[in-house]
Amino acid sequence: MEREQWCRRVPKTGAEQVRRQLIAEGILDTTLRPASDGEDILFPVTEHGEGDILWQCRELPVRAPLPRxxxxxxxxxxxxxxxxxxxxxxxxxxxxxxxxxxxxxxxxxxxxxxxxxxxxxxxTRTIVTEYGLRLAVDLEEAYFSPRLANERNRIAALMHPGERVLDMFAGVGPFAIACAPNASIVYACDLNPGAIRLMDENIRMNRRTNVIPVLADACHLPGILPHASFDRIIMNLPMDPAPFLDAAFTLARDGATIHLYALQEGEGALLPALAARTLGDIREHEVRSYSPTQHHAVYDIDVLR
CATH class of the missing domain: 3.30.300.110 (Met-10+ protein-like domains)
Incomplete structure (x- = not known):
């Protein structure tokens, strides 16, 4: 039997990477068989976005559901x-x-x-592939979330050539490495030595010669980089980013953009803390649901002195 479903059209050459990404995001419709249309594969999805199309897909035989x-x-x-x-x-x-x-x-x-x-x-070690990058990950040594792959790709797409970038909580380096092709330099900071070791491996694996690992507490970055200023700053420490806002705004040049990630129960939870520090635009959107009561949000902040 066939039924109509929203599908994501991708070239066959990149189909496996997209399939894995859809699985990681939890939106691949596994009750339907992917369709073929010329040089493209159409993956049925449970949540559609811009560019997805409706297509008649064949139903797959019913199997016992896999564990969550x-x-x-x-x-x-x-x-x-x-x-x-x-x-x-x-x-x-x-x-x-x-x-x-x-x-x-x-x-x-x-x-x-x-x-x-x-x-x-x-x-606990594996290689993750996302948007053409290969990342060495050890789940017991450093935190990593595959669910932010689309967000990392979004930030990289917003960049202008030659930007100076600071990733304040870089982990194994996925944001820094994704941003590097459009940057003049990327400083990637983390407090965890294990994360820095994996980041160094990932820098070499992806041939990113302009990414500089920094083993440090992000609060101390204004002192470690006293003469530096940045066009784009990434703050992916969703549990409690507020204590690091002073350091971020100190290092942001006039006209910079800060991407601040936070877990919050309601929309706009961090706006009061941000309003005193910027006269520019603040754009907030939900990245993903985190729990029944919390969602993962990002604030894109334009810094104007």
């Missing part, structure tokens, strides 16, 4: 520590090499978790 999980490269992270279900999940995707169960929430200054291996290779 998140994909990070070749690793699946399950919410429930069910070993039998983990083995079934591992067998369902040829690209998987490991299934993990989270043993702790994100904790500590380094924002890391501990995991238990439920199936497959005993590792």
């Amino acid at each position: 999980h998140e994909l990070v490269g070749g690793i699946a992270i399950m919410q429930d520590e069910d070993v039998e279900e983990a083995r079934r999940l591992l067998a369902s995707r040829p690209s998987l090499h490991t299934v993990l169960g989270g043993e702790s929430p994100v904790l500590g200054t380094y924002r890391t978790r501990t995991y238990r291996v439920l199936a497959g290779v005993a590792t």
Whole structure:
């Protein structure tokens, strides 16, 4: 049987990368078979966006649903520590090499978790591919979220050639590496030595010679970079970014843009804290739902002295 569904049209040459990204975002409609149209593949999606089209897709045979999980490269992270279900999940995707169960929430200054291996290779390390980049990730050594891939691509697309960029909480470097082609220089800061080690590997893997890792507390960056000013500053520390606002505004040149990410329950939660620091535009939008009561938002802030 066939039914009409919204589909994302992509060239066949990049179809596998897009398929993995749609899975990571949780919007690939797995009840329908992707369609072929000339040199393009049409992936059915549960949430449509700009450019998606309606298409008649064939229904796939009904199978037992896979356990809830998140994909990070070749690793699946399950919410429930069910070993039998983990083995079934591992067998369902040829690209998987490991299934993990989270043993702790994100904790500590380094924002890391501990995991238990439920199936497959005993590792927390994998390679993530997004928008043509390859990123080495170790889930126990440094925090990484594949759900921000579209946001990283959005920021890179906003840039003008030659910008000076500061990533204040760079992790393994995905924002910094995505922005590097349009930047004259990118300073990528993190407090976690493990994140810096992985970032250095990712800089070399993606041949980004203008990305400079900085092992430091972001609060101290005005002192570490006393004569620097930046055209674009990325603040991806959603749990509590407010203590770092003074450092960001100190390092932002007149006319710069700050991208501030925050977890919040209601729209505009950070506007009072921002209003005293900028006379420019502040544009807020939701990146994704985080929990039943919170969403992940980004504020794009134009800095005018």
